[in-house]
Structure formats: C-alpha cells, structure tokens
C-alpha cells in the first residue's frame with residue numbers, strides 16, 4: 001500500500017467532542033430523567049479545560065486532526081467549536097443530540113442528521129463531509145441516509161485494517177474503520193454513576209502508550225492505516241495529553257508517515273481505489 005507522496009503509513013488522530021451529550025444519553029438509557037449535574041460535569045470538562053490543552057498540543061506538533069461534533073454541542077458550545085475550526089482541524093458530523101442511530105426511528109435518525117449538518121454548517125460554512133455515529137452504532141438505514149445528506153465517508157465500523165468503499169444505491173461512500181483497542185474510552189472511561197459499565201478501571205497511561213505504540217509500529221511495518229479515536233474529556237487531562245504528545249513524537253520520528261485528517265484519507269482512497 002502506498003500512501004500520499006510515497007508515505008509508508010498514514011496516521012489519523014480523531015476526537016469525538018461529545019461534551020455532556022453522551023452522558024445525558026447514558027442517564028436516559030438508565031431511565032434517569034433528571035440531569036445529574038456531576039455526571040454532566042465530566043463532559044463539561046472538555047470545553048473548560050481539556051479542549052484548549054488538546055488544541056495546544058496539536059499546534060505544537062503541527063498536526064491536523066478530525067473532530068466529530070454533535071450539532072447540539074456546536075449550538076451550545078459554539079466558541080469552542082469555532083476554535084477547533086479556526087485551528088484548521090476537520091469538523092465531522094456526530095449526530096445532533098448524540099442519540100444512538102440503532103435506537104432511533106427512521107424519522108429520528110433523519111432529524112438528527114439534518115439538524116447536525118445545519119448546526120455545523122453555521123460554524124464551518126459548508127455541510128460536513130464525514131460522519132462518525134454517536135455511541136459507535138449504525139442502523140440498517142444509516143448508510144443510505146448518509147449518502148442522501150451528501151456525506152463522503154463514515155468512520156464507525158470495525159471490520160478492516162484499511163479504508164474501503166461501499167456502494168450505496170449506486171453512490172460511493174468510504175468507510176474509515178476504527179477499533180476499540182485504539183479508543184481512549186476503553187482504558188480511561190470511568191464514572192461512579194449510573195452504570196457499572198463505565199467502571200472498567202482507570203488504566204495507567206504507560207500501559208496505553210505501550211499498546212498504542214506497539215500497534216503503530218506494526219501498522220507502520222505493514223504499511224497500513226492508524227486511526228486513533230479519542231475524546232477531549234478523557235484524553236485532555238494533563239498526564240494523558242502528555243502521553244499523546246510522546247506518541248506523536250514517536251510517529252514523527254519516522255519520516256515516511258503521513259498525518260492526515262479523515263477527509264484527506266477518504267478523498268485519497270476514492271481517488272486511488274475508487
């Protein structure tokens with residue numbers, strides 16, 4: 001596999017900028033109708049402290065990332081989403097209220113897509129071209145709805161080492177696969193309430209560095225694609241963002257690594273493999 005300008009592998013850093021929307025959905029899924037302020041505050045850490053640190057880190061390494069942003073976050077935390085856009089990072093679609101598409105009716109899913117696109121367009125000036133499903137879940141209708149909304153790629157599936165192209169009713173959409181192993185939530189996601197499901201334990205960042213750097217080295221050897229999925233509220237704490245900085249340094253120590261946004265990868269793939 002040859003990547004852009006003869007690069008041996010491609011690295012894509014992505015952040016799901018959920019703020020409190022994912023926590024509100026978790027509360028509702030546990031039939032808790034009130035907004036527990038402490039639970040929501042875990043997400044609010046993102047615009048208050050974590051995002052500025054992540055943006056500083058990316059700037060200091062001169063790396064552009066992809067941020068998947070629910071439309072509601074763009075409407076409520078507008079300045080922070082503008083900061084992401086002004087810094088030159090890609091902003092992708094992540095639903096409106098972060099409602100899981102697989103738990104939505106067709107009507108709800110359409111609404112989430114339309115409202116999400118509209119909210120992001122107000123900030124970036126055009127409709128987003130990429131999508132990552134909230135809660136990493138797709139419905140049987142999602143691909144067809146994405147094509148209807150003019151989206152060029154999705155980044156939710158977990159079934160390949162490389163991007164691939166799906167034919168949806170005669171139109172093409174690129175899938176940029178992710179995997180749990182390269183997701184910060186798995187190792188660091190934690191809350192006391194409301195579910196034991198978020199008590200997987202708080203991992204040492206050294207252990208995660210070991211797993212991610214070993215995977216990067218193997219991906220580099222095989223000339224594949226390294227797609228990292230992170231969340232500012234998780235990865236933006238001081239010690240973890242330092243760890244991310246070390247990982248970027250390791251990747252940059254090799255000259256033939258292409259750092260790309262998800263959109264750049266999808267467009268490259270369409271051009272060369274489409």
Ligand SMILES: [Zn+2]
Pocket residue numbers: 016017018022094098133134135
């Ligand atoms: Zn999310």
